[in-house]
């Protein structure tokens with residue numbers, strides 16, 4: 001079973017290769033393809049050596065169909081019209097091994113149509129998990145022993161848009177926080193428009209909310225943002241960063257950036273670099289722009305690969321510097337660290353509320369939250385020592 005991605009043309013190619021390899025390795029097996037590539041390219045997918053093609057909808061139905069194909073040995077395809085979906089498909093929330101952190105998907109779909117992105121065609125309109133279901137799932141995860149819950153979705157800032165009762169992401173957060181007891185709560189990627197004074201005031205009052213906010217400008221230059229069809233400018237973005245800094249104590253503001261977007265000039269890129277420094281991101285993921293056929297940006301004037309790579313390297317150097325600055329600022333603080341796995345010999349590894357990796361000497365701290373005094377930076381991680389209970393400052 002290949003659960004495909006279609007975010008770049010390279011991911012499409014990888015899915016096709018994987019299908020061919022599976023068929024070659026196991027000629028008698030049922031080979032099934034599902035996910036975003038199958039959803040956006042159903043005709044292309046049906047020409048592959050597969051027995052079943054399904055898209056991104058009706059995941060429970062997919063399992064039944066798979067069994068049916070197994071029994072009948074007859075190929076089948078089930079790809080719906082993605083824009084006809086209106087209901088959020090609830091699936092049981094799952095966690096990572098060890099019951100430390102669970103992902104709760106609260107939203108699907110996006111209709112922002114950024115000019116480089118295929119996702120709206122793969123996921124359709126915004127659909128939200130209603131508050132009572134989200135609270136119920138959270139309670140269940142807490143009872144199962146999870147210590148942290150991450151609210152995820154395609155574009156969680158749009159959560160509630162389809163419910164038409166006026167509720168927004170902050171209402172969901174408050175309900176989930178109440179249902180989760182002392183579980184930590186973390187948010188997936190946010191759009192700057194969500195971060196308002198009201199959002200920050202209410203979010204800062206939630207005891208378990210981790211002060212890590214992933215806000216992705218994708219570019220720090222207004223002209224580039226316009227070509228990207230992003231729905232904000234750098235001034236609005238900066239307003240969100242300033243609000244978060246006002247309401248949270250040195251929050252980790254993390255981000256994604258695309259470099260070498262079509263038409264990006266050297267001057268535009270320099271503007272972006274200066275903007276990154278101004279925002280002081282704690283951690284960044286940098287992507288050289290990759291053409292996604294079928295999107296408006298694919299038809300725009302492209303930047304040479306060598307230029308994209310050179311800009312990616314310069315952005316990565318700035319990101320490394322900013323990351324180190326953030327880590328160094330944490331030294332001396334005491335934070336509750338949720339420990340997950342063994343680290344370097346004799347140490348345990350976990351995450352601070354800021355999602356920075358922390359290691360501390362100790363034995364079997366699995367799934368325990370311990371106050372840690374941060375003492376040093378070692379490469380990409382923070383080192384610490386056990387602090388007294390009540391010594392936490394976060």
Ligand code: SF4
Pocket residue numbers: 110111112113114117118119120154155
């Ligand atoms: S907001 Fe995100 S998912 Fe939606 S179109 Fe833009 S990049 Fe794609």
